[in-house]
Amino acid sequence: MSDPVDSVLLGAVAMASFLAALFFLRFWRQTRDVFFLFFAIAFGVDSIGRFALGLTQAWKEQEPFYYLMRLLTFCLIICAIILKNRPDQRK
Template structure:
């Protein structure tokens, strides 16, 4: 895969994450549930990290930062799910 194609695909994934963030923000505004807010933040972090990856050719030295952003994203999603399940008990 060429660098241009990889950047294009990364931009598409960033856009999809941004749209998901807007979707969850809209539901959070309607319900004010923390679940939707945490999901919106998680997809916002994912969209930002993927946009950075698509725009700049990052060296291998910054690869841990990419995984740190993904760790934050998935941790927020897990936190939202755990918090929602504890509220239902």
């Protein structure tokens, strides 16, 4: 059985991730830099995963679905950093 505090904390983390996604989406709309788009998508995926985990029992965090969502989140962040730091090939 999950503790109600766990659900509240997961909801807070999901909300924070959603707000971060909105901020990065706003920065992407201003600059059209793919870096911000990747970060917005990554935090959106994290928000959805945390929200889904909050709706289920906290002990189900060991399910592969939640690990795959986190893996996708971190892969998007790593791809954004790699794309941002690669040399410009148009020269």
